[in-house]
Amino acid sequence: MKSRQKKPKLSERPMFETVTSVLYPLLFGAVIFVLWETELLHRMIGTTESILPTPSHIADIIANNPSKLFGNLMMTMLPTLIGLALGSLLGYGVAVLAAMFGRWGAGGLTIVSCFNAIPIVALAPVFNNLIKTVTSDITIRGLTAKVLVIIVMCMSSMSINAYRGLTQLQPFGEDLMATYGADRKTVFLMLRLPNSLPYIFTALKVSLPLSVISSLVSEYFIDTVEGSQSRPGLGRMIRSNILNAQYATAWAYITFACALGVALYIVLMLISKRVLKNRGK
Amino acid sequence: MNMKKFTRLTCLAAAAALSVSASLVSCGDSSTEYYTASQSHSEIIKDAAGKGKVGNWGLGNEYEIQALLAKYNLPTSYLSQAFDMDGFDSDEILLASAMTYNELGLVINDYEGGYGYGNKVSTIDMNDEGVAMLEDNIFCTKEFAKENPNTVKAFVAASLKGWKYACEHPEEAAQMVYEAGSSVSADHQKFMASEVAKLVTTDTKGQKVTNYGNIDREAMQQTLDLAKKYIKLDDSAASARLASMTLDEICDDSFLTGAIGEPEKTSVKIQLKWLPQSQFMGYYVAAAKGYYDEVGLSVEIVSGGGDIGETTAVSNGTVDFGVTWVSNLIAANAGGMELLEVAQIYQRSGLVLVYKLAQ
Numbered sequence: 152m153k154s155r156q157k158k159p160k161l162s163e164r165p166m167f168e169t170v171t172s173v174l175y176p177l178l179f180g181a182v183i184f185v186l187w188e189t190e191l192l193h194r195m196i197g198t199t200e201s202i203l204p205t206p207s208h209i210a211d212i213i214a215n216n217p218s219k220l221f222g223n224l225m226m227t228m229l230p231t232l233i234g235l236a237l238g239s240l241l242g243y244g245v246a247v248l249a250a251m252f253g254r255w256g257a258g259g260l261t262i263v264s265c266f267n268a269i270p271i272v273a274l275a276p277v278f279n280n281l282i283k284t285v286t287s288d289i290t291i292r293g294l295t296a297k298v299l300v301i302i303v304m305c306m307s308s309m310s311i312n313a314y315r316g317l318t319q320l321q322p323f324g325e326d327l328m329a330t331y332g333a334d335r336k337t338v339f340l341m342l343r344l345p346n347s348l349p350y351i352f353t354a355l356k357v358s359l360p361l362s363v364i365s366s367l368v369s370e371y372f373i374d375t376v377e378g379s380q381s382r383p384g385l386g387r388m389i390r391s392n393i394l395n396a397q398y399a400t401a402w403a404y405i406t407f408a409c410a411l412g413v414a415l416y417i418v419l420m421l422i423s424k425r426v427l428k429n430r431g432k
Numbered sequence: 433m434n435m436k437k438f439t440r441l442t443c444l445a446a447a448a449a450l451s452v453s454a455s456l457v458s459c460g461d462s463s464t465e466y467y468t469a470s471q472s473h474s475e476i477i478k479d480a481a482g483k484g485k486v487g488n489w490g491l492g493n494e495y496e497i498q499a500l501l502a503k504y505n506l507p508t509s510y511l512s513q514a515f516d517m518d519g520f521d522s523d524e525i526l527l528a529s530a531m532t533y534n535e536l537g538l539v540i541n542d543y544e545g546g547y548g549y550g551n552k553v554s555t556i557d558m559n560d561e562g563v564a565m566l567e568d569n570i571f572c573t574k575e576f577a578k579e580n581p582n583t584v585k586a587f588v589a590a591s592l593k594g595w596k597y598a599c600e601h602p603e604e605a606a607q608m609v610y611e612a613g614s615s616v617s618a619d620h621q622k623f624m625a626s627e628v629a630k631l632v633t634t635d636t637k638g639q640k641v642t643n644y645g646n647i648d649r650e651a652m653q654q655t656l657d658l659a660k661k662y663i664k665l666d667d668s669a670a671s672a673r674l675a676s677m678t679l680d681e682i683c684d685d686s687f688l689t690g691a692i693g694e695p696e697k698t699s700v701k702i703q704l705k706w707l708p709q710s711q712f713m714g715y716y717v718a719a720a721k722g723y724y725d726e727v728g729l730s731v732e733i734v735s736g737g738g739d740i741g742e743t744t745a746v747s748n749g750t751v752d753f754g755v756t757w758v759s760n761l762i763a764a765n766a767g768g769m770e771l772l773e774v775a776q777i778y779q780r781s782g783l784v785l786v787y788k789l790a791q
Binding site: 202211399 | 492
């Protein structure tokens, strides 16, 4: 006797869903791209190529100055990663403290999360001026100021998420540990820490793009050496090219800034997939 | 042996450096080395550049400073300077960029927002150094100039009448600007008006200028030549356009003279390069004294500030006229815009490098 399953409707097949969720956006993107490249888009929105440069013009600039653009990219990426790492570590530390001292921990976290509400445009000049006396090396000073801004921006998302991971344990997990007679240290290492792992990645997914943005925006306000041999970050280059009405070049830097954010995010997703591979089984 | 030689050389170099710097050290108790009035500009510039303490705002304002550094065979890098003079005040910048009418006034004077240095500072003038680039002008798009020649002529004539009155009565002009919505104090506004009047009525060689708005081709050519040298563009198409640019592609003095017919467009806007201040007093005076009404124009003055791009605003038609520096117009045209200067308001560079004098 045949017990063949009823064939699902076309629109319910997984293949079809892939087509609609991937192909349609791609198609839409392609249409915009063609309109943009052929400058039909310019006619539709009433602008000129000098203000909205075509993709091929932007690609040309990238192809002609790869080493220069990568140099600028490094000046943005380096503080982004350092700031993200330090800020997240600090945030995790705060979460551990908050989890250890339960009574005032949650309240303390609320205060930490207030830092997140300070806009980058306010923080960047403050840190820039704050460390003026620390070193006279402008490059190091600029990097340090950027790192400090990113640390503040990243700290709260990590501390709040990690706190959740450290405290919202599996039901009876703590009871089980108690029956083992485990001390606080063991509970922390064997139960709380592993439990917080997915939350760490949740926090990083939020704070990674945030730290890229913080790095770019703080470059608007931070001291740099400009001219012959220097390498300002991508944010500074975007600003100066826009002010100089070099929109195509500004777009080349914007492209690099986007690529930086996307690439770092992909790397994070890959790491997260690998680390969290065997969880929930 | 080599090592010994090296050490001896280093010691010698260090001793030489010490003696040089010792000669620069002020006799005062301050630990920073200020300069003396007897030192040559060349000596001062070389010392400050060697220490990496020459400041400029960058973002398109840096070309004269780079030309000056190059003149003394120095690398053309500089320290980014904020839009205040705190960096100069705290000695982080030894040679700070300043506009004679704005930042220099704040450094010297002790009115609100001033640093009160009085005669304890001195300046290096870009005009005297032969690296002057022309600044505030009036421009529009080539298309607008072609389609509305009478509007352009009428606007330029009325504006220049405003500038003439403003330069002859700077205090009154400053008051008009202040009343029109000033961004700075009335005292600073007055100082600015008197300094701006000097820039409008004196050329790069120090000669008196009576024909307001005149496009001095020699000074314009120097501006274009320096722009070609120091505007660095990553866009190969733009940099090719810059390299082959001629004066006729950026300015046209035919709108300064001749009979003015009926304006084609009677309601126009002008985009300033910065916030309302005496830097733009001519337009405020022309509006307040009704000079624009006389030529049949209704003019809206749009103030700038922050990251407003006056070249972009004019190019995309948000406004009809704009005030910008010639170097910014050159860069914008290299980037593909079609802008045209129709009058040159400032006849000499207002940029100086200011330094503290040892007391």
